[in-house]
Structures are given as structure tokens and as C-alpha cells.
Amino acid sequence: xxxxxxxxNDQDGLRLDRWLKKYIQNIPQSLIEKLIRQGKIKIDKxxxxxxxxxxxxxxxxxxxxxxxxxxxxxxxxxxxxxxxEENENxxxxxxxxxxxxxxxxGIPVQGGTKSKLNLVDLFTKSKIFNNIKPYTVHRxxxxxxxxxxxxxxxxxxxxxxxxxxxxxxxxxxxxxxHGEFKNSNGELVHNLERYEKNRKIIEKAxxxxxxxxxxxxxxxxxxxxITGRKHQLRKQASIIGNPIVGDNKYTKKNKSQKQLMxxxxxxxxxxxxxxxxFKADIPKYFKNFLQSKKINIPSY
Numbered sequence: 058x059x060x061x062x063x064x065x066n067d068q069d070g071l072r073l074d075r076w077l078k079k080y081i082q083n084i085p086q087s088l089i090e091k092l093i094r095q096g097k098i099k100i101d102k103x104x105x106x107x108x109x110x111x112x113x114x115x116x117x118x119x120x121x122x123x124x125x126x127x128x129x130x131x132x133x134x135x136x137x138x139x140x141x142e143e144n145e146n147x148x149x150x151x152x153x154x155x156x157x158x159x160x161x162x163g164i165p166v167q168g169g170t171k172s173k174l175n176l177v178d179l180f181t182k183s184k185i186f187n188n189i190k191p192y193t194v195h196r197x198x199x200x201x202x203x204x205x206x207x208x209x210x211x212x213x214x215x216x217x218x219x220x221x222x223x224x225x226x227x228x229x230x231x232x233x234x235h236g237e238f239k240n241s242n243g244e245l246v247h248n249l250e251r252y253e254k255n256r257k258i259i260e261k262a263x264x265x266x267x268x269x270x271x272x273x274x275x276x277x278x279x280x281x282x283i284t285g286r287k288h289q290l291r292k293q294a295s296i297i298g299n300p301i302v303g304d305n306k307y308t309k310k311n312k313s314q315k316q317l318m319x320x321x322x323x324x325x326x327x328x329x330x331x332x333x334x335f336k337a338d339i340p341k342y343f344k345n346f347l348q349s350k351k352i353n354i355p356s357y
Contacts, residue, residue, distance in 0.1 A: 064115040067189075067210035073100065074107040076117070079190060097121060141179050149204075150335060151185060154213040157324070158205050159337040162316055165199040180207065194218050195226075198288065200303070203230070203321025204337045220326055221285065227325045230280045230290060231269075231339065231355070233318035233346060234299040235310050238276055242267040245293045249286050262286045264293055270353040275302065277352050290319060302346070316342050 068076060074089050077098070089107050092098050097120040100109060111117065144164075150157040160166075160176070168175045180191045191207040192214035208214035220226045245264045250257060263283040270277045276299065280290050294301045300308035303317040320343055325334045339354070347354050 060119045062117045062119075064111045064113055064117065066113050067212070068111060069113045069211075071111055072107070073098070073105060073109045073111055073117075076111050081119070140174065141183060144176060144179055145183060145185065148185070149337065154210065155206055155208045155217070156185065156191075157335050158207065160197055160202055160205045160321075162200050162202040162340065166193060166196055166205065176205075176207075195221055195285070197321060198291075198317070198319075200317035201319045201321065202337075202340050202343075204228070204324045204335055205321070206324070216328070217326075224283065225326060227323075228282060228321060229323040230282070231320045231322050231343070232278050232280055232290065232294065233302045233343070233352075234276045234278050234294055235302060235308070236274060236276065236299045237271045238266075238268045238278065238299060240268075245297065247293055247296055249289065249292050251287060260284075260286050262289045262293060264290060269355055272352050273350045275350045275352060277347060277355070291317075314346075316340075318343060318346060 062080075064076075068080065071079070074086060077089060078084065086107070089098070093105065093107055096104055099105065099118045099120075100111060101116050102118065144158065144161075147159045147161060148156050149159050158176070165175045167177050177191055177193065180186050181189070186207075186209060189209070192209070192211065194206050194208055194214055194217035197203065197205050206217055208217055217226070243266060245262075245266060247262050248259050249262045250259055252258065261284065265281045265283065267279045268276055269279055278299075280294075282289050286292075288307070291301055291304050291307050295304070295307035300310055301317060301319050302310075303314040304319075320339055321337065322339065323334070323336050325332070327333065344354055
């Protein structure tokens with residue numbers, strides 16, 4: 058059985074082995090090498106190496122290549138159509154190059170050892186991405202809600218990645234913190250520690266903040282990260298003694314609160330010389346908590 062694929066503009070420049078793993082099937086490198094030696098994988102009818110780069114309009118042929126349909130499972134249950142539709146309904150912008158989703162809290166962006174249900178795998182099955190794996194250009198913690206960008210092609214992914222690296226994408230978060238802040242606004246600067254294979258890494262973290270309202274020992278705070286460190290806002294809020302409500306990783310306060318009160322509500326950037334801005338509605342549980350503490354709800 059022969060299967061033929063034409064390389065698209067989005068796939069231009071990828072190594073053959075990476076193209077196979079990304080667009081056909083995530084098979085072991087050793088098997089790819091074996092199939093190439095057997096002549097079961099060719100480019101433009103020629104035998105090649107796994108490191109050979111594929112270019113637009115190349116014809117990739119797979120001979121007697123047994124493809125196994127991937128099954129997405131979580132807790133031994135197949136991802137349901139309902140899961141997909143729920144998350145598709147949270148998309149607030151969609152064009153040929155990227156989408157922006159108002160992510161729900163409780164779902165990770167990518168899969169991990171503890172959680173199989175994730176947005177990347179879900180959207181891979183969506184017609185919005187044409188069965189192409191979405192490109193992640195930034196992250197939100199599993200517990201954090203709000204605006205998240207997925208690119209639809211490599212060129213757009215590289216564009217957004219560059220913007221983040223150059224700090225030309227501006228994000229604002231809303232958080233509900235324990236306690237009242239000494240100053241109504243300011244800048245938090247800390248050296249945050251993290252570990253990578255037993256190696257201690259120290260990174261400078263900078264966040265600007267503005268207290269919107271506070272009452273009954275809680276504060277509604279707008280936070281704008283200038284740097285992009287892992288768990289930056291959660292760590293810095295905890296360091297100054299005003300941990301984010303629902304953060305059970307960096308504080309022992311209020312363990313009964315299940316949802317993390319951290320929401321990415323605004324994102325701004327410039328694309329094609331045009332200023333672009335998006336805002337995400339505040340989750341219902343977030344609003345309910347503010348109402349219970351008689352804290353003013355911002356009209357964003």
C-alpha cells in the first residue's frame with residue numbers, strides 16, 4: 058500500500074524524521090531508520106536519510122507503512138466530542154494564522170505524566186487546525202484561566218515566539234490576593250530559584266502591579282509580568298506575604314479554596330503594523346468570590 062503526501066509551505070525546512078513524527082505518527086527513531094534502509098520512505102522517489110530536510114512541494118511516499126490511529130485517553134476514557142466543543146466555544150478569535158482562547162482553569166496546555174487531557178491534543182482533533190498539531194507560543198499554568206495563543210503554522214509561531222522573547226507582547230492578569238497591599242501600585246523585583254536536574258538556577262523576575270480594590274483581608278490586583286518566569290506571579294505574591302487565593306503550591310493559606318484566583322485578562326501586541334488587543338471575560342467563580350468579599354468587580 059502506497060501513501061503519498063505533498064509538503065506544504067508550513068512544513069518547509071523540517072527534517073524528514075521530525076516531519077514523520079509531527080504529521081504522520083510519533084514512532085521511534087530506530088524504526089524510522091529501519092524503514093528508510095528498507096526503502097519504505099522516499100522523497101521524490103529517491104532514497105534519503107532521516108536528517109534530510111523536506112521542502113515545499115516535495116513528494117513524500119510511504120510504502121507498506123502501517124499507520125496506527127492515535128487514541129487520546131484520560132483516566133481510561135476517550136476524549137469526548139463534548140470536551141472538544143466546550144473548548145472550541147472558548148475561542149474568542151480565529152483566523153488563518155492563529156487562535157486566541159479564553160482558557161478554563163483546570164486544563165493543562167500540554168500533556169504530562171499526571172494529566173492526559175490537554176488543549177494541544179484536543180485541538181489536534183479539531184477542524185480548526187485541520188488535524189495539524191497546534192503550535193504553543195507561550196504557556197498558562199493548568200490552574201490559571203484566561204487568554205492563550207495557539208499558532209496554526211510555523212511562520213506565525215516563530216513570529217509570536219520572537220515577540221515574547223523581545224518582550225513585545227504585553228499581558229495583564231487579575232489576581233485575588235490574601236491581605237492588603239502596603240502600596241496601591243509598584244514593581245516587584247525578585248531573584249527566583251528553580252531547579253533543573255539538581256542544578257539550581259536563579260532568574261530575575263519583574264512584575265508591575267496595581268491594586269484595584271481591597272476589603273475583608275483580600276485584594277483585587279492587576280499584575281503585569283515584565284519577565285516570563287515559571288510561576289512568576291504566584292511566587293512573587295507569596296514572597297511579599299500576599300499569596301494568590303487558591304494557590305496551594307506556594308502558600309498554606311485557605312486550603313479549602315479549590316480554584317486559583319489568577320486570570321490572564323488582557324493581551325496586546327503589534328502585527329502587520331497594526332495594534333491588536335484582546336480581553337477575556339472573568340470566570341464566574343472569580344466574580345462570585347469578589348462578591349462574597351464585597352470587592353468591586355472591574356468592568357472589563
